[in-house]
Amino acid sequence: xxxxxxxxxxxxxxxxxxxxxxxxxxxxxxxxxxxxxxxxxxxxxxxxxxxxxxxxxxxxxxxxxxxxxxxxxxxxxxxxxxxxxxxxxxxxxxxxxxxxxxxxxxxxxxxxxxxxxxxxxxxxxxxxxxxxxxxxxxxxxxxxxxxxxxxxxxxxxxxxxxxxxxxxxxxxxxxxxxxxxxxxxxxxxxxxxxxxxxxxxxxxxxxxxxxxxxxxxxxxxxxxxxxxxxxxxxxxxxxxxxxxxxxxxxxxxxxxxxxxxxxxxxxxxxxxxxxxxxxxxxxxxxx
Amino acid sequence: xxxxxxxxxxxxxxxxxxxxxxxxxxxxxxxxxxxxxxxxxxxxxxxxxxxxxxxxxxxxxxxxxxxxxxxxxxxxxxxxxxxxxxxxxxxxxxxxxxxxxxxxxxxxxxxxxxxxxxxxxxxxxxxxxxxxxxxxxxxxxxxxxxxxxxxxxxxxxxxxxxxxxxxxxxxxxxxxxxxxxxxxxxxxxxxxxxxxxxxxxxxxxxxxxxxxxxxxxxxxxxxxxxxxxxxxx
Numbered sequence: 001x002x003x004x005x006x007x008x009x010x011x012x013x014x015x016x017x018x019x020x021x022x023x024x025x026x027x028x029x030x031x032x033x034x035x036x037x038x039x040x041x042x043x044x045x046x047x048x049x050x051x052x053x054x055x056x057x058x059x060x061x062x063x064x065x066x067x068x069x070x071x072x073x074x075x076x077x078x079x080x081x082x083x084x085x086x087x088x089x090x091x092x093x094x095x096x097x098x099x100x101x102x103x104x105x106x107x108x109x110x111x112x113x114x115x116x117x118x119x120x121x122x123x124x125x126x127x128x129x130x131x132x133x134x135x136x137x138x139x140x141x142x143x144x145x146x147x148x149x150x151x152x153x154x155x156x157x158x159x160x161x162x163x164x165x166x167x168x169x170x171x172x173x174x175x176x177x178x179x180x181x182x183x184x185x186x187x188x189x190x191x192x193x194x195x196x197x198x199x200x201x202x203x204x205x206x207x208x209x210x211x212x213x214x215x216x217x218x219x220x221x222x223x224x225x226x227x228x229x230x231x232x233x234x235x236x237x238x239x240x241x242x243x244x245x246x247x248x249x250x251x252x253x254x255x256x257x258x259x260x261x262x263x264x265x266x267x268x269x270x271x272x273x274x275x276x277x278x279x280x281x282x283x284x285x286x287x
Numbered sequence: 288x289x290x291x292x293x294x295x296x297x298x299x300x301x302x303x304x305x306x307x308x309x310x311x312x313x314x315x316x317x318x319x320x321x322x323x324x325x326x327x328x329x330x331x332x333x334x335x336x337x338x339x340x341x342x343x344x345x346x347x348x349x350x351x352x353x354x355x356x357x358x359x360x361x362x363x364x365x366x367x368x369x370x371x372x373x374x375x376x377x378x379x380x381x382x383x384x385x386x387x388x389x390x391x392x393x394x395x396x397x398x399x400x401x402x403x404x405x406x407x408x409x410x411x412x413x414x415x416x417x418x419x420x421x422x423x424x425x426x427x428x429x430x431x432x433x434x435x436x437x438x439x440x441x442x443x444x445x446x447x448x449x450x451x452x453x454x455x456x457x458x459x460x461x462x463x464x465x466x467x468x469x470x471x472x473x474x475x476x477x478x479x480x481x482x483x484x485x486x487x488x489x490x491x492x493x494x495x496x497x498x499x500x501x502x503x504x505x506x507x508x509x510x511x512x513x514x515x516x517x518x519x520x
Contacts, residue, residue: 031377164394167386171375177337178373180357181366183390183438236377286377286418 006136007257011250013138016146017207019245021222022229023153024200026241030230031160032173032193034084035092037099039226040219041106042198046072046205047214048114050121061121061210062144068202076198080191088190089176103219110216121209145207149245152203156196157238169193173236228268232275234285243283247271288313288473289334289365289442294343296326296333303329305497307343311442311490316464316474318488318505320481322517325494327477328370331446335367336360347442362390366440370447372431374419381415383430387437396439404433407463425456432463443467444475449483461487481513495519 021043028036046068053064083102087094120126128140160166168189172179180186208214208222225248233244248268255267275283289311296304304326311317321327332338334345336357345353352360375383384404388397405412408429414422419430428448435443445464449457461483468474478484485491485505493501493516501508501516 164386164389167378167382168389170377170382171386174375174377175373177357178369178375179386180337181335181361181369182386182434183358183361183393184386185356185358 007253008250009136009138010142011253012246013142013146013249014253015246015249016149016242017142017204017211017245018225018229018249019242020145020149020152020200020204020207022226022233022241022245023149023156023238024197024204025223025226026230026233026236026238027156027169027193027197027200029227030235030237030241031170032190033092034095035099036084036194036197037096037223038079038103038106038219039197039201040221040223041103041110042072042076042201042219043205043208043222044214044216044219045075045106045110046202047119047121047209047218048110049202050206050209051114051119054121061123061206065202065206068206069199072198072202073195076195076201077191079198080194081187084194085187085190088187103223107217107219114216116215116217118213118215119209120213121206123210126210141211145211148203148207149242152200153238153242156200159196160238165189165192170236228272231282232272234282236286237282237284240282240284247275247283288348289475290346291330291334292344292346294330294333294340294345296329296338296340298329303497304333304340307494307497307499309492309499311473311475313441313473314468314471315490316468316476316488318476318478318484318491319494320478320484320491320517321494322479324496326497327494328446329497330494331367331444331475331477334360334444335365358390361438361440362392364439364441365444366435366438366442367444368431368435368446368448370450372427374422374427374430374434376418376420378419379415380411380417380419380422380430383419383434384411384415384437387434388439390438393438397437400437400439404436407436407466408433424452425459428452428456428460429463432460432467436467440472442473442475444477446477447479448476449478449480457483481517485513493517 024039028034049068049071050061050064053059053067054061083098087098125141125144130138130140132138168184172184172186172189176186228248229241229244232247233240251271252264252268256264291309294304294307307330319327333340336355340353344351347363384401388394410426411429411433422430448460464474476484476488488505491505492499495516501512
């Protein structure tokens with residue numbers, strides 16, 4: 001009985017990490033209604049940036065966030081201003097093309113600069129685990145991931161609910177031209193929103209780098225996780241994204257435990273299909 | 288206050304406005320009428336900056352505004368209540384109102400303005416935590432008007448506010464518009480409901496196929512004049 005608690009608990013904690021991975025997409029896809037296919041690459045770019053800062057300055061991976069956050073905010077702001085804003089208000093397709101192109105460019109640039117070798121952000125946290133009354137083990141790094149997830153989503157939720165910028169981002173996602181009539185400089189607001197989404201990518205990139213190994217092409221794999229999380233949780237709901245992360249994490253680890261390691265990915269996406277069938281708008285999404 | 292001169296506006300190859308000239312004095316209620324496709328919405332979109340004129344000029348308090356972006360024009364004091372209300376569907380009633388005070392000029396005054404809007408439309412106060420699009424049609428129209436007032440406009444433009452609403456609600460909305468006018472806000476009314484809007488206005492323009500076909504004091508219009516200007520019969 002208790003052995004089944006271990007994958008459940010670890011699944012919940014892993015879900016916290018998945019939620020962070022999904023939160024950037026929840027912002028761009030769920031609220032701004034733009035599908036940024038390069039989100040995974042921004043994540044992995046952050047992992048590499050952190051690696052560079054670690055080897056240059058000898059910092060702890062978590063401390064490199066102080067440098068990776070502002071770098072990614074600027075990158076996100078510039079990408080939106082010079083690429084995505086050019087196709088703003090012209091429907092989904094041009095946006096998909098541009099972001100897909102960007103994703104290929106980033107992936108290959110990283111391959112060129114950082115080589116295809118496996119990397120990780122080494123930290124002593126990764127090998128420690130908590131022994132809970134001798135019943136089961138919890139990797140400390142999962143706890144760090146989960147805490148990071150809750151804090152980030154809480155901050156973002158507060159920002160979206162309570163600030164003029166948050167209202168402007170949500171209003172622009174609903175109706176771009178009416179939002180202009182309110183006095184919103186939509187191009188600038190979208191640039192800031194993309195900057196924030198890139199900061200969440202930085203957070204997930206560093207956490208993923210500390211938790212798993214990564215390669216230049218790892219972004220795609222996490223983009224799929226992000227889509228799963230947002231779709232399960234529901235478009236436009238940040239706490240839904242958190243819930244989506246937990247469900248995907250638990251489904252994967254439980255599936256891996258009881259059906260065999262080969263079923264880990266499959267069981268996660270089976271849950272996704274079930275949610276889509278029963279509640280197409282996602283668990284906390286509105287129609 | 289607002290002076291539109293010889294405006295030509297195109298949708299691609301199609302010319303929607305031909306040499307349109309409209310003058311609005313401070314404190315007036317001005318009505319702009321016309322059948323579907325006469326160019327009313329194009330004129331409004333051009334005034335608020337959502338469309339660009341290919342020739343002609345728009346001045347607001349003497350300042351040329353035809354090259355400004357919509358968000359800059361709102362900040363100067365022109366506010367539009369758009370056709371179809373266009374309530375933000377993921378924002379609550381309160382958030383819909385607050386986003387109306389987005390301009391740097393209006394933000395510091397949001398509490399006072401909010402109070403006056405809740406006095407003008409009490410149902411909005413009661414339902415402030417509800418998602419905006421869950422209100423009834425009439426309440427949504429109140430919300431759209433309240434949202435436009437949040438920017439403290441000196442000129443407010445109403446686009447087709449009576450569309451799809453019951454006569455009782457429309458009467459109430461027109462009462463609110465007169466109240467807004469008495470507060471010193473200049474009003475432009477764009478309507479297909481000829482009778483009501485001519486009663487409320489002190490000056491009227493009728494558009495037909497992108498041109499001004501009649502202008503003047505609506506009390507002096509004869510029925511035949513209006514019909515001819517409206518339908519071209």
